[in-house]
Amino acid sequence: MSNVEYQNYVKAISTLIPKERIFTDTLRCLAYGTDGGFYRLEPQVVVRVANEKEMQLCLREASSKKLPVTFKAAGTSLSGQAISDSILLMAGEGWEDYEVLEEGQKIRLQPGIVGAKVNRILAPYNRKFGPDPASINSAMVGGIIINNASGMNCGTHENAYKTIEAAKIIFADGTLLDTADADSRESFRRTRPGFVEKIEEIRDRVGADETFAARIRKKYSIKNTTGFSINPFIDYDDPFQIIINLLIGSEGALAFISEVVMRSVPTYKCKASSMVYFPDIITACKAAVALKEGPVDGAELLDRLALKSVENKEGIPDFIKDFDETTTAVLIETMASDEDILAKNIIQIKEILNDFTTLRPVEFTSDPAENEQLWNIRKGVFPAVGGMREIGTTCLIEDVAYHMETLPEATKELQDIIVEHGYTDAVIYGHALEGNFHFILNQDFSDPKEVQRYAAMMHAVINMTVDKYDGSLKAEHGTGRNMAPFVKKEWGKKGYELMCEIKRLFDPDTILNPGVIINDDPECYLKNFKPLPQCDPLIDKCIECGFCEVNCMSNHFSLSARQRIVVQREIARLKKSGENPERLAELEKGFVFQGEESCAGDGLCETSCPVSIDTGKYIKQIRAANHSAFGKKVGNFTGEHLGLICSTASVALGMVGGMHRLLGTKNFGKICDTARSISGNHIPQWTAAMPSGVSAPEETPINTDAEQKVVYFPSCIARAMGPAKDDPVTESVSEVTIRVLKKAGYGIIFPKGMKNLCCGTPWESKGFTETADMKSSELEQALLIASEQGKYPVLCDTSPCIYRMRRVMDSKLKLYEPAEFVHKFLLNKLHFTPKKQTIAIHATCSTQKMGLAKILQEVASMCADKVILPPDVNCCGFAGDKGFHLPALNAHGLRTAVPVIKKEGAVVGYSNSRTCEIGCTEQLGIPYMSIMYLVDEVTTGID
Numbered sequence: 015m016s017n018v019e020y021q022n023y024v025k026a027i028s029t030l031i032p033k034e035r036i037f038t039d040t041l042r043c044l045a046y047g048t049d050g051g052f053y054r055l056e057p058q059v060v061v062r063v064a065n066e067k068e069m070q071l072c073l074r075e076a077s078s079k080k081l082p083v084t085f086k087a088a089g090t091s092l093s094g095q096a097i098s099d100s101i102l103l104m105a106g107e108g109w110e111d112y113e114v115l116e117e118g119q120k121i122r123l124q125p126g127i128v129g130a131k132v133n134r135i136l137a138p139y140n141r142k143f144g145p146d147p148a149s150i151n152s153a154m155v156g157g158i159i160i161n162n163a164s165g166m167n168c169g170t171h172e173n174a175y176k177t178i179e180a181a182k183i184i185f186a187d188g189t190l191l192d193t194a195d196a197d198s199r200e201s202f203r204r205t206r207p208g209f210v211e212k213i214e215e216i217r218d219r220v221g222a223d224e225t226f227a228a229r230i231r232k233k234y235s236i237k238n239t240t241g242f243s244i245n246p247f248i249d250y251d252d253p254f255q256i257i258i259n260l261l262i263g264s265e266g267a268l269a270f271i272s273e274v275v276m277r278s279v280p281t282y283k284c285k286a287s288s289m290v291y292f293p294d295i296i297t298a299c300k301a302a303v304a305l306k307e308g309p310v311d312g313a314e315l316l317d318r319l320a321l322k323s324v325e326n327k328e329g330i331p332d333f334i335k336d337f338d339e340t341t342t343a344v345l346i347e348t349m350a351s352d353e354d355i356l357a358k359n360i361i362q363i364k365e366i367l368n369d370f371t372t373l374r375p376v377e378f379t380s381d382p383a384e385n386e387q388l389w390n391i392r393k394g395v396f397p398a399v400g401g402m403r404e405i406g407t408t409c410l411i412e413d414v415a416y417h418m419e420t421l422p423e424a425t426k427e428l429q430d431i432i433v434e435h436g437y438t439d440a441v442i443y444g445h446a447l448e449g450n451f452h453f454i455l456n457q458d459f460s461d462p463k464e465v466q467r468y469a470a471m472m473h474a475v476i477n478m479t480v481d482k483y484d485g486s487l488k489a490e491h492g493t494g495r496n497m498a499p500f501v502k503k504e505w506g507k508k509g510y511e512l513m514c515e516i517k518r519l520f521d522p523d524t525i526l527n528p529g530v531i532i533n534d535d536p537e538c539y540l541k542n543f544k545p546l547p548q549c550d551p552l553i554d555k556c557i558e559c560g561f562c563e564v565n566c567m568s569n570h571f572s573l574s575a576r577q578r579i580v581v582q583r584e585i586a587r588l589k590k591s592g593e594n595p596e597r598l599a600e601l602e603k604g605f606v607f608q609g610e611e612s613c614a615g616d617g618l619c620e621t622s623c624p625v626s627i628d629t630g631k632y633i634k635q636i637r638a639a640n641h642s643a644f645g646k647k648v649g650n651f652t653g654e655h656l657g658l659i660c661s662t663a664s665v666a667l668g669m670v671g672g673m674h675r676l677l678g679t680k681n682f683g684k685i686c687d688t689a690r691s692i693s694g695n696h697i698p699q700w701t702a703a704m705p706s707g708v709s710a711p712e713e714t715p716i717n718t719d720a721e722q723k724v725v726y727f728p729s730c731i732a733r734a735m736g737p738a739k740d741d742p743v744t745e746s747v748s749e750v751t752i753r754v755l756k757k758a759g760y761g762i763i764f765p766k767g768m769k770n771l772c773c774g775t776p777w778e779s780k781g782f783t784e785t786a787d788m789k790s791s792e793l794e795q796a797l798l799i800a801s802e803q804g805k806y807p808v809l810c811d812t813s814p815c816i817y818r819m820r821r822v823m824d825s826k827l828k829l830y831e832p833a834e835f836v837h838k839f840l841l842n843k844l845h846f847t848p849k850k851q852t853i854a855i856h857a858t859c860s861t862q863k864m865g866l867a868k869i870l871q872e873v874a875s876m877c878a879d880k881v882i883l884p885p886d887v888n889c890c891g892f893a894g895d896k897g898f899h900l901p902a903l904n905a906h907g908l909r910t911a912v913p914v915i916k917k918e919g920a921v922v923g924y925s926n927s928r929t930c931e932i933g934c935t936e937q938l939g940i941p942y943m944s945i946m947y948l949v950d951e952v953t954t955g956i957d
Contacts, residue, residue: 017058019079019081020038020058020059020081020101022079023059023075023076023079023081023101024036024038024059026071026075027061027068027071027072027075029071030067030068030071031061031063031064031068031071031072035061035062035063035064036059036060036061036062037059037060037061037062038058038059038060039600039604040597040600040601040604041581041600041601041604041605041608042060042573042604042608043056043057043058043059043060043102044056044580044581044584044601045573045574045577045578045580045581045608046060046086046102046104046577047060047097047098047102048089048097048544048558048576048577048580049086049089049090049091049094049095049096049097049558049560050089050090050091050092050149050557050558050559050560051091051092051093051094051095051096051097051494051495051496051544052092052094052408052410052457052459052496052543052544053094053097053495053496053541053542053543053544054097054542054543054544054545055097055098055099055542056099057084057097057098057099057100057101057102058099058100058101059100059101059102060101060102060104061101061102061103061104062104062106062107062108062570063103063104063105063108064108064109065108066182066184066190066272069103069105069184069270069272070184070188070189070190071188072101072103073184073185073186073187073188073270074187074188076101076186076525077186077187077188077523077525080523080525081100081101081525082098082099082100082101082524082525082526082527082528083098083100083101083102083103083186083525083526083527084096084097084098084100084101084102084103084266084526084527085102085103085104085105085156085160085266085270085527086102086103086104086105086106087104087105087106087109087125087126087153087154087155087156087157088106088128088149088152088153088154088157088560088563089157089560090149090152090153090157090559090560090561091157091161091265091491091492091494092411092413092491092492092494093488093491093492093493093494093495093496093497094494094495094496094530094542095161095265095266095492095494095495095527095530096157096266098527103270105125105126105156105270105272106126106154106570107126107570108126109124109125109126109127109156109272110124110126110127111124112124112127112132112135114135114136114139115275117139118136118138118139118140118141118278119139119141119277119278120179120275120276120277120278121135121136121143121275121276121278122273122274122275123155123273123274123275123276124155124156124272124273125154125155125156125157125159125271125272125273125274126154126155126156127154127155128150128151128152128153128154128155128564129143129145129147129149129150129151129153129154129155129158130150130151131885131886132155133150134885136278137281139278140280140281140283141278141279141280141281142278142279142280142281143155143276143278143279144168144172144173144174144176144177144276144277144278144279145158145159145162145163145164145165145168145172145173145174145177146164146165146166146167146168146172147163147164147165147490148165148166148393148396149163149559149561150165151561151564151622152559152560152561152563152564152622155274156271158174159174159178159261159262159271159274160261160262160263160264160265160266160271161239161263161265161491161492162174162175162239162243162262162263162490162492163490163491163492164237164448164489164490165445165490166312166314166347166392166445167311167312167347168279169237169445169447169448170234170235170236170237170448172279174262174276175243175245175259175262175263177276177277177278177279178258178259178262178274178275178276178277179194179274179275179276179277180192180193180194180258180274180275181193181194181258181261181271181273181274181275182271182272182273182274183257183258183261183269183270183271183272184269184270184271184272185206185269185520186269186520186521186522186523186525186526189202189205189206190272191254191257192273193254193255193257193258194275199254209519210253210254212519213253213256213257213519214253216247216512216515216516217247217250217251217253217256220244220247220248220512221247221248226508226509227248229509230244230245230247230248230509231245231248232484233245233484233486233505235417236415236416236417236418236448236449236450236485236486236489237415237445237448237449237450237486237489237490238415238486238488238489239263239486239488239489239490239491239492239493240486240487240488240493240497240500240501240504240505241493241501241504241505241509241510241513241531242260242263242264242267242268242513242516242517242531243259243260243262243263243264244260244509244512244513244516245259246258246259246260260516260520263492264531265492265493265494265527265530265531266526266527266530267517267521267526267527267528267530267531267532268516268517268520268521268526269520269521269526282349282350282351283351284349284350284351284352284353284355284356284380285347285348285349285350285356285380285385286347286348286356286359286360286378286379286380286385287345287346287347287348287378287379287384287385287388287389288345288346288363288376288377288378288379288388289343289344289345289346289388289391290343290344290345290346290367290372290374290376291337291341291342291343291372291373291374292341292342292343292344292370292371292372292373293340293341293342293371293373294340294341294342295315295317295340295342295422295425295426295429295442296422296423296425296426297342297370297371298315298342298343298344298446299315299421299422299425299426299446300370300422301344301366301367301370302315302344302418302421302446302447303418303419303421303422304366304367304369304370305344305346305363305366305367305446305447306418306447307366308359308362308363308366309348309350309358309359309362309363310346310347310348310363310447311347311348311349312345312346312347312445312447313344313345313346313347313445313446313447314344314345314392314443314444314445314446315342315343315344315425315442315443315444315445315446315451316342316343316344316345316391316392316395316443317342317429317441317442317443318337318338318339318340318341318342319439319440319441319442320343320395320399320441320442320443321334321337321341321343321391323394323395323398323399323402323441324391324394324395324398327390327391327394327398329387329390330391333374337373341373344446345388345389345391345392346363346378348360348363348378353380356380360378363376363378364376392443395441395443395454396409396411396454396624397624397625397626399441399454399456400454400456400555400557400624400625401555401624401625401626402439402456403456403555404456404458405546405548405554406458406460406546406547406548407456407457407458407459407546408456408457408458408459408543408544408546408557409454409455409456409557410454410455410456410457411452411453411454411491412452412453412455412472412475413450413451413452413488413489413490413491414428414450414451414453414475414479414485414486414487414488414489415448415449415450415451415485415486415489416449416451416479416483416485416486417449417483417484417485418449420483420485421446421449423483424478424479424482424483424485425442425451427478427482428442428451428453428475428478428479429442431471431474431475431478432453432455432471432475434474435467435470435471435474436467437455437471439456440453440454440455441453441454448489449485450486450489450490455468459543459544460545465540465543468540469540472539476500476503480500480503480504486504487500487504493530493531494530494531495529495530495533495538495539495542496539497539498529498530498531498532498533498538498539499533499535499536499537499538499539501513501531501532513531513532514532517531517532544558545583545584545587546558546583547583547586547587547590548586549579549582549583549585549586550582550586550632550635552627552628552631552632552635553579553582553583553627553629553632555625555627556576556579556623556625556627557624557625558576558579558580559576559624560574560576561622561623561624562574562575562576562619562620562622562623562627562629563575563576563619564622565618565619565621565622565888566618566619566629567614567616567618567888567889567890567891567903567906567907568612568613568614568891568903568906570906571612571902571903571906572607572608572609572612572613573608573609573612573613574619575619575623575627575629575630578605578609578613578629578632578633579627579629579632581601581604581605581608581609582605582609582632584601585598585601585602585605588601609633609636610633610636610637610640611900612900612903613629613630613633614630614859614889614891614893614896614903614907615630615631615633615634615779615893616630616859616860616888616889616893617629617630617631617859617863618630618859618862618863618888618889620863621862621863634778634779634780634781634783635781636781637780637781638781638782638783639781640781641781641782646782649777649780649782649785650782650784650785652777652785653772653777653782653785653788653789655770656730656769656770656771656772656789657769657770660710660730660733660734660769661710661734661769663707663734663735664707664708664709664710664733664734664735665707666707667704667705667706667707667734667735667736668706668707669707670700670704670706671704671705671706671707671738671739674702674704674739675739679702679739682700683700683701683702686699686700687699687700695899698895698898698899699898699899699901701901701932701936702738702739702740702936703738703740703932703933703935703936703941704738704932705735705736705737705738705928705932706735706736706737706738706739707734707735707736708733708734708735708736708746708748709746710728710733710734710748710768710769711728711733711748711749711752711764711768712764713764713765713766713768714764715761715762715763715764716752716755716756716761716762717756717759717760717761717762718761719761720759720760720761721759721761722759722760722761722839723760723761723762723763723806724755724760724761724762724763724806724807724808724809724835724839725763725764725765725797725800725801725806725807725808725809726751726752726755726762726763726764726808726809726810727764727765727768727771727793727797727808727809727810727815728747728748728751728768728810728811729772729773729810729811729812729815729928730771730772730776731812731927731928731929732746732747732748732811732812732928733748733768733769735928735929735932737943738932738935738941740941741935741941741943742922742941743943743947747811747928747943747944747946747947748811750944750946750947750950751809751811751832751944751946753950754836754840754844754946754949754950754953755809757843757844757950757953757954757955758839758840758843758844758955759843759955763800763801763806764800765793765796765797765799765800766796766799766800767792767796768796770792771789771792771793771796772789772792772793772815773789773790773793773810773815773816773818773819774786774787774788774789774790774793774818774822775814775815775817775818775894776894776895777789778818779893779894780894787822790818790819790822790823793819793823794819794822794823794824794827797823797827798824798826798827801827801828803826804824804826804827804828806828807828807829807830807835807839808827808828808829808830809830809831809832809835810829810830810831811831811832811926811944811946812831812926812927812928813831813832813858813860813861813864813866813926813927814858814859814860814894814927816829816830816831816860816864817860817863817864820864831860831861831864831866831926832926832944832945832946832949833861833866833869833870833873833874833926833945834864834866834869836873836945836946836949837869837872837873840949841876842956843955843956844949844953844954844955844956845953845954845955845956846876846877846952846953847952847953847954848876848877848878848879848952849877849878849879849948849951849952850878850879851878851879851880851921851922852878852879852880852881852882852918852919852920852921853874853877853878853880853881853882853920853921853922853923853924853948854881854882854883854884854915854918854920854922854923854924854938854940854942855870855871855874855881855882855883855923855924855925855945856883856887856890856911856923856924856925856930856931856934856942857870857871857883857925858889858890858925858926858927858930859888859889859890860927861926862888867883870926870945871883873945873949874924874945874948876952877948877949877951877952878948878952880918882914882915882918882920884910884911884914884915885910885914886910887907887908887910887911888907889907890904890907890908890930890933890934890937891903891904891905891906891907891908891933892904892907892929892930892932892933894929895929897929897932897933897936901936904933904936904937905937907933907937908933908934908937908938911934911937911938912937912938912939915938915939915940916939920940921940922940922941922942922943923935923938923940923941923942923943924942924943924944924945924947924948925942925943925944925945926944926945928944930942931943931944
């Protein structure tokens with residue numbers, strides 16, 4: 015297609031969609047166009063679509079111009095379903111509405127809600143979302159449904175196909191059908207004459223063909239996502255229900271689903287698990303076949319190489335290393351509504367397993383921590399294999415299923431084929447109870463010989479799976495591009511022609527996700543491989559799965575963590591090859607803001623990354639490399655003269671606060687906005703939440719005769735920034751912390767030279783690594799002396815400081831942030847009288863990374879009747895001082911918390927980082943202060 019056609023398309027949709035949500039630049043088309051698979055196409059236009067009207071317009075215009083369109087939600091798909099070289103329509107942010115129906119029996123969902131959030135919504139009703147893919151913490155409802163994704167427990171009985179009840183559907187020409195609305199159904203019959211009749215004609219034709227109908231039933235008796243779902247024609251009579259279910263697994267190639275009503279499934283409070291070790295894969299599979307008839311909810315097979323990939327991980331039993339090369343494990347889970355039934359289940363399972371040789375005694379555990387440890391073995395396989403791959407290779411996951419009666423033989427043959435083709439490090443694991451296995455390969459697609467080896471292996475697997483065992487070439491990952499050429503082989507001529515007929519009915523101009531499911535190119539699965547060039551050791555292990563994006567606060571504001579890596583890899587590739595200097599220059603220029611300046615650097619992306627990549631750390635490295643010689647001198651100067659800078663800042667804040675009180679918020683705000691504008695936004699943005707200056711505490715010890723002592727280190731931020739004008743308090747956090755410690759009977763020791771001490775975090779965030787390490791070292795030595803080499807605990811009032819201190823300082827130091835110290839040391843030394851008030855708390859990114867959010871919530875709950883921790887909020891986006899210079903990032907970080915705070919009626923908030931509290935105050939409309947203010951307010955000492 016010509017650029018003119020795309021320009022006309024952009025012009026047409028710009029009548030409704032703001033231009034800031036339409037992207038045609040190289041950087042964002044590259045970044046947003048990436049999904050979790052191993053193919054890459056680069057779209058010409060990317061649109062963040064916000065609602066149904068916009069989606070209808072986008073599709074109408076694409077249809078009229080015959081321009082191909084692909085839909086994308088989270089982009090965690092593995093088979094190339096969410097990529098396009100034409101128009102990419104993103105339906106994530108903004109598509110997050112939901113409604114719980116019938117006391118949780120059903121739920122209405124838009125496609126942009128993350129699957130795990132659905133489960134959190136349904137948890138109070140003891141219900142959950144039926145589909146349970148391994149990507150559920152990142153994948154969105156739209157992708158889960160349109161790919162018919164499943165997982166460890168849902169099988170074929172609780173997947174999207176079985177639990178969907180109604181849907182709003184937007185067709186290729188923009189027509190909207192709400193299957194739950196009688197008027198909409200009737201309107202659809204009128205506006206799309208012949209469509210419903212054709213569905214009914216196919217239904218009757220397929221149903222009358224008993225041989226073909228039986229074939230369909232057999233194919234779908236196991237997991238199967240190869241091709242379009244043609245089973246609705248024999249499973250349902252109502253044509254509109256058939257239409258709904260035809261879309262399950264259609265990968266966006268038939269229509270767009272803008273809303274669904276799903277039946278939920280029950281959850282069980284009692285669970286027990288056991289890792290059972292068998293001498294070989296055939297025995298393990300035979301046991302899985304037998305377990306299918308027992309009270310088993312999940313049975314996950316791990317071959318010896320799968321076990322080997324995780325055997326050195328923390329918490330993995332040492333005895334795994336002693337197993338021989340054929341050992342295979344099956345992780346079994348059973349669930350029940352009460353402990354008695356659970357105990358009976360375990361007895362029955364053990365009786366089944368008595369018929370099989372096991373290498374260790376079969377022991378079940380219902381302890382949550384032990385259960386988690388067992389399942390971490392299973393969950394750790396994919397990231398472990400991906401993390402061990404050679405740089406430049408792709409971690410590729412294939413997905414097959416076999417009928418249970420042939421599972422042992424088929425699985426052994428699968429294993430043999432993989433080895434015969436030279437993939438000696440490939441791993442087989444997966445859902446044994448459903449006959450569904452994945453095999454992981456680390457594949458080099460840059461070498462034509464390696465590509466041919468891959469093709470030969472795939473053909474062998476395909477021929478064996480289809481011709482010998484009549485299995486599924488795709489069980490739950492979707493057909494995508496890598497199995498599209500083989501749909502006809504699996505389904506035969508009649509099945510394939512029916513799928514083509516469906517495609518023509520729904521999408522007569524073939525504009526919806528062309529090349530996916532239906533593809534006439536037999537070599538398409540060997541084209542458009544995604545390059546993964548060597549870039550930097552900090553990010554080279556990235557598999558571009560997108561799991562990081564749920565914890566990347568700049569996602570949807572600028573680039574996400576995954577997208578930053580995608581762009582940096584392309585920059586590295588272009589630099590090495592020397593090709594297309596114009597493209598390189600454009601990417602480098604765009605990355606300055608989109609990638610570097612707008613990254614909060616909080617590192618929360620690491621917490622959901624399968625291979626533990628901290629993209630924030632990488633961005634700080636880029637910042638360090640970009641510092642000029644003068645910039646480095648400034649960084650060193652500030653580090654060496656911190657005391658002067660803090661005292662100067664405190665005086666300046668005091669003067670600003672005085673002017674604020676004198677002139678009032680409105681007038682002073684206008685003056686500050688004007689000054690910031692004249693400076694070209696170099697002057698920090700002033701807000702009413704700007705703190706006043708305070709005086710740092712003296713270093714004189716307090717209560718030196720006390721039996722218990724603590725080293726208190728007020729952070730440099732706390733030593734300079736006090737409450738804001740409208741805060742309900744006037745004292746500094748240091749004053750309040752000292753009073754709480756005195757009430758608890760503690761003696762207080764301050765580190766010597768405190769006014770010039772800092773943990774180094776402000777310099778680390780800006781890439782001044784040497785200065786950051788210098789300041790950390792100074793503080794470390796002072797704390798070791800003050801604590802008498804770790805004899806006394808150390809309390810710091812700011813969580814980001816403690817997070818860095820724990821990472822870089824001597825392990826002898828016992829370091830605590832405020833809520834943690836209160837929880838561990840003060841609960842039995844203070845009397846708590848909770849406030850009759852609704853309060854909010856903000857768990858900083860540092861608090862979350864240290865695993866202390868729950869403790870913060872517990873301490874707050876001891877202090878107030880109702881505590882609100884807004885869900886789906888990670889980093890607040892203030893990011894040190896970034897909120898003063900890029901306030902829009904702060905607003906973006908807290909956008910989902912605003913309606914929660916208003917709805918719940920919280921009147922005051924608490925956290926443990928002064929700058930984060932400033933950001934929360936500004937964006938959420940209520941004053942935020944240190945949790946120590948709350949503890950001080952509601953406690954008295956115990957005599």
